[in-house]
Amino acid sequence: GNSVTQMEGPVTLSEEAFLTINCTYTATGYPSLFWYVQYPGEGLQLLLKATKADDKGSNKGFEATYRKETTSFHLEKGSVQVSDSAVYFCALSDRVNTGFQKLVFGTGTRLLVSP
Amino acid sequence: EPEVTQTPSHQVTQMGQEVILRCVPISNHLYFYWYRQILGQKVEFLVSFYNNEISEKSEIFDDQFSVERPDGSNFTLKIRSTKLEDSAMYFCASTNSGGGYTFGSGTRLTVV
Numbered sequence: 294g295n296s297v298t299q300m301e302g303p304v305t306l307s308e309e310a311f312l313t314i315n316c317t318y319t320a321t322g323y324p325s326l327f328w329y330v331q332y333p334g335e336g337l338q339l340l341l342k343a344t345k346a347d348d349k350g351s352n353k354g355f356e357a358t359y360r361k362e363t364t365s366f367h368l369e370k371g372s373v374q375v376s377d378s379a380v381y382f383c384a385l386s387d388r389v390n391t392g393f394q395k396l397v398f399g400t401g402t403r404l405l406v407s408p
Numbered sequence: 409e410p411e412v413t414q415t416p417s418h419q420v421t422q423m424g425q426e427v428i429l430r431c432v433p434i435s436n437h438l439y440f441y442w443y444r445q446i447l448g449q450k451v452e453f454l455v456s457f458y459n460n461e462i463s464e465k466s467e468i469f470d471d472q473f474s475v476e477r478p479d480g481s482n483f484t485l486k487i488r489s490t491k492l493e494d495s496a497m498y499f500c501a502s503t504n505s506g507g508g509y510t511f512g513s514g515t516r517l518t519v520v
Contacts, residue, residue, distance in 0.1 A: 329511075336499060336513035337451065382451060393439050393463050394503060398451040 295320045299383045299399035306373055306406050314368040314402045316383035324385040326359050326366040327396070331380045340381070373406045380404070410434040414500050414512035421490055421519055429485045429515045431500030437510075439503045440483045442475065444468070444496040451499070457483065490519045
C-alpha cells in the first residue's frame with residue numbers, strides 16, 4: 294500500500310539556520326503531496342502542497358519540490374525562526390475516486406529552533 | 409476563512425463509557441473524515457463519509473466506532489465502549505471534490 298517515510302526527529306537548529314526535513318513516498322499512480330504543520334497544542338495546518346511531478350509548493354519561506362524520479366518531497370527553509378518550532382508531517386493523498394481523498398501521513402518530525 | 413469546529417477540545421472518560429465527539433465541517437464541503445493521533449505517533453485515517461454513508465474505513469474503525477451526520481451541519485464520531493488505547497487526539501476534516509483538506513483543531517480524548 295501507499296506509505297510515507299520521513300526523517301526521525303527531533304531536528305534541533307539555531308535561529309537562521311538552513312532546514313531540510315526529508316520525506317520519501319511509495320505510491321501507485323500519481324498522488325498529491327503535502328506538508329502539514331502542528332504547533333504545540335494545536336491541530337494540523339496545511340503548510341504547502343504539490344499535485345504533480347516537478348511542482349514546487351511554497352509558503353511562509355518553506356518550499357518542497359515533487360520529485361517523481363526519487364519519490365521525494367523534502368521540506369526546506371533557508372532561515373528558520375524560533376516560531377517555526379513545531380511538528381512537521383509529510384503526507385500523500387490516496388485518491389480513491391474523483392472526490393474522496395484519503396491522506397497517508399508520515400510519522401512526523403519535530404523541529405526545535407533555539408534563539 | 410471557513411473553519412472546521414470540533415467540540416469538546418478535551419474529554420476525559422472512564423473505560424467502558426460511550427463518548428461522542430462532535431464536528432461541524434465547512435458548510436459547502438461534501439466529504440467528511442475522522443483521523444486520530446495517538447500521542448507521539450503518526451496521524452492515522454479512521455473513516456470517510458459521503459452522501460450519508462461511509463466511503464471507506466480503516467481496520468482501526470471496528471464495531472465500537474460509528475459515525476453519523478444527524479443534521480445538516482454536525483458530523484459525529486461515537487465510541488461505544490471506550491478502551492485505554494482509544495486515548496488519542498481525534499481530528500475531524502472536510503473536503504470538497506478535488507479540494508484540499510481543512511482540519512479541525514482536534515479533541516483530545518483521555519480514557520482512564
